[in-house]
Amino acid sequence: MQPIQLFDLASRQAQWLAIRQNVVAGNIANANTPHYAAKDIKPFESVMKDTGFQMAATNAAHFTDGMNAAQVTETGLIDNAEVKQSGNSVQLEEEMMKTGQIKRDYELNAGLVKAFHRMMLMTVRK
Template sequence: MEPVNLFDLATRQSQWLGVRQTAIAGNVANANTPGYLAHDVEPFEKVLERTAVSLTATQEGHLGFSASEAGFRTRAQEFDGAPMPSKNTVVMETELMKAGEVRRAFELNTAIVKAFHGMLLAVSKG
């Protein structure tokens, strides 16, 4: 198992959360658009599976970590409710729950980065 740069991982998750929030906002904005299919971003776990973490020599005698840039994929949400006459698949309650999940994940991500930063400062001060 290879070590993971936690700041890079937190940055990647933050980017993913931003893309997911944009998809949710688009769904809410098109809640009354006939024929609109609700979209969501693929789960973060799948993004991590595609992200390779490898050692890279940046200078002679030094090793660094770099995560390959993998794009985020959006997909039409699965809709298992009764079809609306307008063929719109946006369910406002679901979108609001997802927005709450994104908010909580942003808060957790920020708290983790702040804790890592504090630990890094404590170690560097000696």
């Protein structure tokens, strides 16, 4: 029997979301700090491209995707950030939109794990 990769994938995304929320919170906290450069982390899609997960092919006609391991915690300057007169590039509107997106992604992640867990429990009961 093959191990179930969904729980590991959901755990990685939850970890990525927690790190991103921490970075966004730091941006919001430093919104009035002179010369503070707004930061963000790599999108989760690029993290997934760099992980060791591979799609299972049960038929020769199935497509597969090769992927490698990745670092989740890399941060960098936001390319399209507008720099204020104080030298600060934090835009509170964008940071608040990011927090809403993080919340939605986390709720989706938790909902999928919960549904998959219920499905597994129903299978074991029978």
